[in-house]
Amino acid sequence: MEYPKWSYGISSLYASPSQLDDLMGSIYFQALPQLGFNQHITKEFCTLPSEYQGIGLRQWSIEKLGRNLAMLLRHWGSDSTLARSFQALYEAFQKEVGEGKLRELYEESQL
Numbered sequence: 001m002e003y004p005k006w007s008y009g010i011s012s013l014y015a016s017p018s019q020l021d022d023l024m025g026s027i028y029f030q031a032l033p034q035l036g037f038n039q040h041i042t043k044e045f046c047t048l049p050s051e052y053q054g055i056g057l058r059q060w061s062i063e064k065l066g067r068n069l070a071m072l073l074r075h076w077g078s079d080s081t082l083a084r085s086f087q088a089l090y091e092a093f094q095k096e097v098g099e100g101k102l103r104e105l106y107e108e109s110q111l
Helices: 004-008 017-035 043-047 059-074 080-108
Strands: none
Touching: 017 043, 017 059, 059 080
């Protein structure tokens, strides 16, 4: 089951996975009695597919991760502004990690 209106904006959401799970957990807690389910069932049974005796609700932190990865793959290597910003962030990350490693090697050679 797809939720296009909900999933469209989830990749631009800046909440951490734990904040997103907490927020959606409280929404699920309020919505479950309306759907005819016990609101005190565990999170695992809420997100378990119905083929395995679960409710089949989404785990939105995993949905957000999937949308972010799809956006990264769609834009990586293209000529868009977003792709250029991804490339600049990646190069800055490589530089930071590389300088840290060089610093460690230098400190080891001084011993």
